[in-house]
């Protein structure tokens with residue numbers, strides 16, 4: 001109702017006026033019902049002008065009728081009958097108004113609905129085409145216009161096939177018109193799939209559509225509405241989805257892992273082929289919760305709980321369980337599930353994969369068992385075993401470590417172990433370990449570890465790197481072996497060896513003991529004293545040592561001021577008395593109080609800072625020679641039985657050394673006494689002997705001249721001279737021996753001709769020969785040597801006398817003097833009894849006599865050759881013997897040739913005072 005109100009009122013009034021005029025004109029015709037035309041006017045007004053103008057029209061009609069058409073005419077006053085007629089008019093008019101109004105409203109509603117429908121269809125996102133029952137287009141919305149290329153104006157009344165050309169995507173055949181399909185079926189009909197719409201300009205668009213019949217209120221179909229849409233994008237998306245799904249399936253099926261998927265209802269909706277092959281079951285059997293039938297009963301609850309709890313929280317999970325394989329064997333699977341989310345972020349279920357870890361678990365199990373075995377083994381070992389990572393941090397110790405150190409892994413794991421290493425070894429061991437960790441070189445070190453009781457013990461630490469297949473270090477395995485006993489024994493041996501060498505280095509024991517004491521300090525003790533027991537029973541301080549010289553002086557002064565109490569019940573006096581060592585592992589203040597004689601001494605003892613002490617006797621052959629005292633103070637060490645043992649061993653060696661020195665001194669004294677005695681005795685013996693020999697010789701010469709003696713007497717006289725000469729030689733030899741032993745045999749060096757000397761020696765021996773001949777072979781040229789000619793003559797005489805003596809049958813004796821390179825050689829060869837081969841090496845030993853001499857009854861004392869060797873050695877020469885037993889011997893001496901010529905000398909003048917001179921002159 002869009003008519004202007006003024007027009008509507010004007011029309012209403014005009015209609016009433018027209019009805020009045022017509023009624024007046026047609027009065028005779030309408031006499032019986034003067035309201036007739038007015039009813040028509042009301043009806044028209046109601047149709048055209050609406051409610052209010054019609055009400056106005058009714059009011060005007062009543063007025064006009066009352067005034068002009070109802071008696072009394074031209075008056076508004078009416079009789080009862082007329083009033084009833086007016087009321088009848090009003091009722092009928094109101095009826096008309098009500099009916100008209102209702103119809104108006106219905107028409108407006110229809111129009112509104114139609115407009116709304118039009119707008120809806122026009123603004124809908126899908127394309128809409130409506131046709132009539134003949135299939136002619138009655139409506140086409142904007143989207144349909146775009147897709148078909150037809151405008152509403154052009155399309156209106158066109159056959160649908162013209163506007164809506166559709167073919168099959170693949171066959172290109174014309175698809176049946178949906179209109180006929182709908183009309184035939186009378187229901188909503190969808191298009192066949194893969195339909196292509198060909199637009200007016202020929203462009204093709206894949207569409208998806210449906211058709212529905214349009215029926216009027218009474219039911220018959222009056223047209224068809226087609227709704228369709230461009231599905232290009234959806235098709236692309238569908239294709240992509242399809243492709244992706246196909247890809248996923250082929251990937252999933254070819255994957256070596258078992259893959260499953262579940263939806264938001266926790267039920268499984270997918271299993272890949274690998275899964276199905278594994279379980280040997282069909283997909284249908286597995287779907288939903290079917291797959292759980294293959295879980296090992298023992299793992300079922302665990303699986304369920306893990307899965308549900310993760311599902312509930314939308315969290316990733318992984319679980320290990322046994323799943324029955326197609327062959328019935330249960331295999332361990334590692335199942336990892338992750339939640340899936342749709343592109344809009346909504347939870348879509350889970351996807352999971354499982355791998356067969358049965359072998360891995362078996363290996364792990366075997367590894368665990370083997371590891372446990374190694375751990376048990378390591379724990380059963382008495383040595384310390386540890387392992388460290390490639391960074392050098394310790395990550396494992398066996399039980400021995402914890403038992404030994406009394407620590408925990410928290411305290412000594414990682415880099416905490418140096419805390420129990422002796423402070424003196426700490427830096428060294430850390431440096432060494434760092435070096436090994438960086439270089440990969442094996443670790444080896446000797447260091448001390450603190451035991452739970454606080455004592456340090458030496459250990460041999462070793463570690464080797466463990467490398468992987470690429471030769472990278474992955475770990476270290478190390479051991480620490482307690483070598484304390486061995487080390488201490490070695491140290492003790494080393495110490496004792498050092499002390500032994502020192503003690504043997506000199507026979508002056510006072511000096512060597514003073515040196516030994518410096519080996520003791522600080523190696524074994526902080527303080528060490530050696531006291532020697534004097535003959536009067538007092539203890540004399542022989543040596544005192546401390547690292548600090550000032551303290552040494554202080555202690556020495558102290559000792560003078562406070563001599564040892566000889567009656568003390570403990571300490572050095574007691575050790576001297578008992579011969580037993582004393583060990584004080586811990587010296588308490590009570591002990592000091594008990595031994596101190598007065599407060600002053602107590603204070604002094606306290607000042608020393610005693611911790612531990614040992615007092616051991618210097619004892620040999622049951623006799624105490626002195627005492628060694630070892631005191632531990634500032635080093636804080638405490639002595640034990642091992643230390644006492646070492647101290648006693650040292651004391652034993654020291655005692656033996658003192659004893660040896662004393663014995664040596666005594667031996668020296670007696671040797672000196674013997675030497676004095678021998679020289680006095682030989683002098684005293686020689687004086688009468690020389691006189692005896694002189695007079696015997698004189699007697700010999702005189703009787704030879706005057707012939708007063710019988711042959712028998714002369715022989716007796718010769719025996720006297722020979723025996724006296726022999727006695728003289730013996731005395732000289734004894735004297736020489738004594739000189740050699742006391743180191744007093746000396747030679748005077750002069751250049752002399754060895755050949756001349758030998759010739760003279762041979763000449764000298766000639767007169768006494770009876771059954772022997774002595775000849776000398778030479779080169780007739782001088783052989784100058786440097787030395788004591790008289791002593792060398794003594795050597796020759798010795799050899800000649802032996803040659804004579806050991807050739808009891810007589811025979812030729814040959815003296816040969818010759819030169820060999822830079823040597824002058826003199827040899828004496830006889831044809832006597834010879835020397836057994838086994839005796840040759842010992843021939844020049846003192847007092848040695850070959851075993852064959854006794855059988856031959858040749859007397860002697862076995863010092864002649866010893867003296868020969870000593871004299872030749874003093875000349876820088878050598879002597880040797882060769883022999884064939886029973887056939888004779890050869891003694892050869894070799895002396896270095898002199899590089900100088902001789903100085904004129906008078907041999908005989910020089911021989912005046914010598915013992916041998918007596919013999920040679922005689």
Ligand code: ADP
Nearest residue numbers: 802803806834849850860861862863864865889
């Ligand atoms: P003695 O002759 O007083 O026994 P020696 O020292 O002169 O002492 O000689 C040592 C030993 O060497 C002799 O006992 C003897 O066995 C052996 N000996 C030395 N010279 C000869 C020799 N010329 N022929 C055989 N044996 C000899």
